[in-house]
Amino acid sequence: MKNVIVFGGSGFLGSYVADELTRRGHKVIIADINPSKYIKESQKFIKTDILDFENVKSIIKNANIVYNFVAVANLDDAIHDPINTTQINVMGNLNILEACRQHGDIERFVYASSAYALSNEGSFYGISKHSSEKLTEEYYKRYGLKYTVIRYGSLYGERASHNNYIYNLLKNAIEKKELYYKGDGEDLREYIHAADAAKLSVDILEDTQYENEHIILTGTERLKRIELLTMINEIMQNKLKIKQVSGSNMGHYKITPYSYHPTVAKKLIANPYIDLGQGLLECIQAIHDEMEN
Numbered sequence: 633m634k635n636v637i638v639f640g641g642s643g644f645l646g647s648y649v650a651d652e653l654t655r656r657g658h659k660v661i662i663a664d665i666n667p668s669k670y671i672k673e674s675q676k677f678i679k680t681d682i683l684d685f686e687n688v689k690s691i692i693k694n695a696n697i698v699y700n701f702v703a704v705a706n707l708d709d710a711i712h713d714p715i716n717t718t719q720i721n722v723m724g725n726l727n728i729l730e731a732c733r734q735h736g737d738i739e740r741f742v743y744a745s746s747a748y749a750l751s752n753e754g755s756f757y758g759i760s761k762h763s764s765e766k767l768t769e770e771y772y773k774r775y776g777l778k779y780t781v782i783r784y785g786s787l788y789g790e791r792a793s794h795n796n797y798i799y800n801l802l803k804n805a806i807e808k809k810e811l812y813y814k815g816d817g818e819d820l821r822e823y824i825h826a827a828d829a830a831k832l833s834v835d836i837l838e839d840t841q842y843e844n845e846h847i848i849l850t851g852t853e854r855l856k857r858i859e860l861l862t863m864i865n866e867i868m869q870n871k872l873k874i875k876q877v878s879g880s881n882m883g884h885y886k887i888t889p890y891s892y893h894p895t896v897a898k899k900l901i902a903n904p905y906i907d908l909g910q911g912l913l914e915c916i917q918a919i920h921d922e923m924e925n
Contacts (some may be wrong), residue, residue, distance in 0.1 A: 634837070635694055636660050637699070639688075639700045640744075640789065643705075644789065645744065649701070651830070652827075653828040656672055659674075660675045662665060664702070665679065666679075670791065677689055683723060688728055697739055700728050701744045701745060703839070704716060710757035722764055726764075729741065740843065742767065746766050747783050747848070780847060783845045786850065788802070798860075801864060805868055805872055809871060811861045822851040824851035833849070
């Protein structure tokens, strides 16, 4: 049995992971802004703001394992509020990493990343996830904090909220009797139920081969967006209207989130330029003058 802190354990995926940890006999503390209706009697809830370092530090003092699921996860929210996205997704994660380092006895830090972390798409959300991945890796290199980064694909499940694409589709289907999509509907996704993702997210603790590794968790079947809408319509007895609307899915990928994007820089050379020897002499003279004064 391990003492496990689940930051963001009241959220969609975090709550599934918290339950899976409890099912396997671990002692679970859920650290989040608000409690959820899914918290079990054996689980402890602590109200937490991950931007408050002292608060974070006090919570993990007896922990063995730390998960971080806290994030601005809605792509549109991230696009329209880059400052808040960066504060929570990057600085919040950095606070947790630093608290783990100071604690010194954390066996594994598990960071919930995204398939957008290595993509040209995803806007500020993808950038924040990539940044936090690099910070997590660096804490292992510099301080030996063992980690596992999990890049989640397209999740769905009964506990989802407005942050989840399928949740919003189903809500529109029920309330408005319609489904709509942008683009040509040929976008491919590999959907995975959050309960399945949660089991795999806990499995990694039981095998050292996942230490200091990046794991991808997606579904096993690829589905086009239009095929998903058709499936939902059939489940709803073909009573829905499927409509194509103008515009594109800003920030979303079409087939794969992964992108090769080297940044090419142009080299500028001053002409004329200050000779290195002359420049060093001037620096030495300036320092000498400063010391004399």
